[in-house]
Every structure is written in C-alpha cells, then in structure tokens.
Amino acid sequence: MLAIGDVTAIPIAGGRFLPKAGVFAEAEAEVVARNIAADLARQRPPATFDGKGACFGELSDGRAAFATDDFYATEAPDVHFRQPRKRWHLAKVAFEQYWTRCGVSR
Ligand SMILES: Cc1cc2nc3c(=O)[nH]c(=O)nc-3n(C[C@H](O)[C@H](O)[C@H](O)COP(=O)(O)OP(=O)(O)OC[C@H]3O[C@@H](n4cnc5c(N)ncnc54)[C@H](O)[C@@H]3O)c2cc1C
Numbered sequence: 001m002l003a004i005g006d007v008t009a010i011p012i013a014g015g016r017f018l019p020k021a022g023v024f025a026e027a028e029a030e031v032v033a034r035n036i037a038a039d040l041a042r043q044r045p046p047a048t049f050d051g052k053g054a055c056f057g058e059l060s061d062g063r064a065a066f067a068t069d070d071f072y073a074t075e076a077p078d079v080h081f082r083q084p085r086k087r088w089h090l091a092k093v094a095f096e097q098y099w100t101r102c103g104v105s106r
Contacts, residue, residue: 004028012051012071019071023053056092057084064088 005025010018018024028049035045051072057065063084070078082088 004032012077013074014076016077018051021053021055023055024049024051024071027053056088056095058089058092059084062086062089064092066091 005028006020008018008028012018031047031049034047038045038047050070052068052070054066054068057067059065063086065084066082066088068080
C-alpha cells in the first residue's frame with residue numbers, strides 16, 4: 001500500500017471503488033503502523049487491509065441504524081444493516097466521545 005485514506009482509489013468488485021470513509025482511513029493507518037513496526041523489528045509484514053468497516057446512520061429521534069460491511073467481498077460489497085435502535089445511537093455517541101478525547105489528548 002503506497003497511500004492511505006481519502007487520497008486513494010481502491011477498486012472493488014463490480015467496477016466500484018472503496019468508499020472514502022474515516023473508518024477505512026483508520027484501519028489502513030493501523031496496517032501501515034503494524035507493518036512499519038514489523039519492518040523495524042526485521043519481521044515479515046503481518047498485516048493487510050481487509051476492506052471491512054462499520055457505520056452509524058443517525059435518525060435524529062434518539063435512534064441510529066448500524067451497518068457492518070465487507071467491501072472486499074468477491075461478488076459485491078457485503079453490507080449488513082441493523083434496525084434503528086436507541087442502543088446504536090448511544091454507541092455512536094460513545095464512538096464520537098472516544099475520538100473527541102483522542103483529539104484533545106494529543
Ligand atoms: C461531512 C462529512 C461527514 C463524514 N462522516 C463520516 C462518517 O460518519 N464516518 C466515516 O467513516 N467517515 C466519514 N467521513 C469521511 C472521513 O472524514 C474521511 O474519509 C477521513 O477524514 C479521511 O481521512 P484522511 O486522513 O484520508 O484525510 P483527511 O481527514 O482529509 O486528512 C487530510 C489532512 O491533510 C491535510 N493536508 C492536505 N493537504 C496538505 C498539504 N499540502 N500539506 C499538509 N497537510 C495537508 C488536510 O488539512 C487534512 O488535515 C465524513 C466526511 C465528511 C466531509
């Protein structure tokens with residue numbers, strides 16, 4: 001991998017491209033970090049980006065939907081939607097707070 005994040009255009013099944021999303025940028029960054037660490041330790045690069053991610057869809061009534069996806073599935077992107085629930089909204093808020101804290105602690 002020569003680049004990560006939104007600057008990339010990664011082809012997937014069906015002639016499409018991997019969506020540009022923070023969840024993928026983060027996963028790609030983790031692969032790069034692991035591989036750099038392995039390289040420094042003179043080990044074989046252990047990690048490859050697997051095209052998997054997840055996202056919330058806020059409904060603004062205290063509920064959110066949630067989806068997990070595998071964009072490297074062979075035929076077409078494999079996306080599983082969960083029904084809108086309050087618990088997904090709470091999970092989204094926790095996710096947001098996690099990233100807000102990450103930004104503050106730098
Ligand atoms: C409104 C909106 C909502 C989104 N919602 C979601 C979401 O719910 N879930 C999700 O997963 N993704 C979401 N995304 C997508 C997500 O924000 C991006 O996919 C992600 O930020 C890409 O990360 P990146 O590091 O590749 O690029 P960026 O986050 O764009 O970071 C690139 C950085 O490089 C800097 N830069 C650019 N040029 C130069 C230069 N010449 N020199 C130095 N620095 C430079 C920029 O200032 C920027 O800080 C959303 C995007 C938008 C716009």
